[in-house]
Amino acid sequence: MDVDIESLVHLEQSYAVTRRSLLSLMLRSRFYDEGYKDGFAHGRIHGLIEGRALGRTKGYEMFEELGFYEGFSLTWKKIYESTGGSEDRAIHNIRVLLDTIARFPRTNPSSSRTSLESDPSAEVDIPKLFRQIRARYKALCAMLGVRPSLRATGSDFQEDADGGESMQLDSGSKPKKVWEVDSVGKRTAGPQQLSF
Amino acid sequence: MNYIDDDSPWDADPNPSHTHQSEWSKITSDFTNAGYREGITAGKESALQTGFDAGYTQVGVPLGREIGLLRGAALALMTFIDSPQLLQPPEVLAEAQREIQSISAQLSDIRFSDIVPRDLEAEAHAREHLADDEGDLPVNGLDENGFVQNEEVTERRKMEQLEDMMSSFGTSPTPSSNLPRPGPEDVKVTRVRLLQVARTLGLELDLD
Numbered sequence: 001m002d003v004d005i006e007s008l009v010h011l012e013q014s015y016a017v018t019r020r021s022l023l024s025l026m027l028r029s030r031f032y033d034e035g036y037k038d039g040f041a042h043g044r045i046h047g048l049i050e051g052r053a054l055g056r057t058k059g060y061e062m063f064e065e066l067g068f069y070e071g072f073s074l075t076w077k078k079i080y081e082s083t084g085g086s087e088d089r090a091i092h093n094i095r096v097l098l099d100t101i102a103r104f105p106r107t108n109p110s111s112s113r114t115s116l117e118s119d120p121s122a123e124v125d126i127p128k129l130f131r132q133i134r135a136r137y138k139a140l141c142a143m144l145g146v147r148p149s150l151r152a153t154g155s156d157f158q159e160d161a162d163g164g165e166s167m168q169l170d171s172g173s174k175p176k177k178v179w180e181v182d183s184v185g186k187r188t189a190g191p192q193q194l195s196f
Numbered sequence: 197m198n199y200i201d202d203d204s205p206w207d208a209d210p211n212p213s214h215t216h217q218s219e220w221s222k223i224t225s226d227f228t229n230a231g232y233r234e235g236i237t238a239g240k241e242s243a244l245q246t247g248f249d250a251g252y253t254q255v256g257v258p259l260g261r262e263i264g265l266l267r268g269a270a271l272a273l274m275t276f277i278d279s280p281q282l283l284q285p286p287e288v289l290a291e292a293q294r295e296i297q298s299i300s301a302q303l304s305d306i307r308f309s310d311i312v313p314r315d316l317e318a319e320a321h322a323r324e325h326l327a328d329d330e331g332d333l334p335v336n337g338l339d340e341n342g343f344v345q346n347e348e349v350t351e352r353r354k355m356e357q358l359e360d361m362m363s364s365f366g367t368s369p370t371p372s373s374n375l376p377r378p379g380p381e382d383v384k385v386t387r388v389r390l391l392q393v394a395r396t397l398g399l400e401l402d403l404d
């Protein structure tokens with residue numbers, strides 16, 4: 001029998017290479033997966049912590065301002081009720097302002113996204129709502145003869161010179177309806193940049 | 197004569213099993229670390245929105261609204277007190293005005309960082325990091341005190357420190373930076389004071 005020793009050696013070598021590759025793949029998969037699992041659990045903790053910190057800050061910022069308008073309107077409403085004032089326009093403005101503030105979401109719409117998808121009319125245009133509320137507040141102040149300023153009580157907030165948004169509202173052509181975390185594809189912006 | 201000593205890197209491995217073992221550990225730890233790094237990023241991104249929503253709804257909104265309501269009501273009372281409709285004696289009105297001014301000053305001094313509740317989970321996790329000393333892993337987000345580190349929060353804290361510094365340059369004989377910062381209890385007290393002064397003006401406010 002004619003046995004080609006060289007080809008046998010070659011065969012054995014390629015078998016060894018294949019076995020090593022397979023082993024390497026299995027190892028990669030096993031250890032990588034283990035690491036990924038641990039990392040994912042750890043990352044979730046950090047994501048929750050960082051997300052919470054941002055949500056607290058943003059919620060506070062927005063409602064510090066909205067609450068200011070609400071407290072101002074509620075008090076003036078009470079003043080009119082108790083003094084029997086008949087400033088119809090001011091009363092009307094107060095009601096509309098309070099209604100508009102009540103429409104502002106107190107939970108992030110993203111958490112009820114499924115319901116939003118089934119009912120698009122439930123979507124809220126945050127920047128537009130903010131603009132309406134500020135305009136209503138200014139109009140109310142004009143009627144009451146009060147200078148419209150958030151600084152009267154030392155609030156940290158002030159509107160931009162052009163009356164625009166003082167917070168980082170997305171001024172793109174497409175209004176954003178939810179506060180969304182940047183997707184993985186846009187990671188360059190950093191995970192901290194939760195958009196409004 | 198043997199020119200190659202035992203420690204030479206050119207020498208054949210004197211202990212093949214040891215080398216094999218260390219290669220093995222390196223390979224496994226490389227794979228594990230690579231998985232860990234990608235896992236931590238994916239895990240973080242998967243939870244950011246949930247955390248944001250929780251922080252927004254449970255803490256940010258109610259806390260901001262509470263302070264905002266009080267500030268807005270204080271301004272309304274301040275503008276109302278000059279009204280000719282008020283029939284209270286002048287000394288009562290003057291006292292009410294002083295009280296409202298004092299309340300306004302107190303409210304304007306309160307910052308988010310004064311009243312925000314501690315994030316106990318964040319603090320506990322930061323302590324775990326300190327204990328584990330995992331500094332070499334790509335993990336950040338918490339400083340050594342357990343405070344969450346992100347650009348916005350850090351910037352805000354720096355700004356507040358700057359404000360404290362500026363106020364200490366003032367002419368006030370007791371710089372406000374030396375005074376204790378207000379806390380959640382002060383908000384409650386201020387709220388009671390505000391409702392009380394509104395009552396003296398004949399108003400029963402409901403700020404809930």
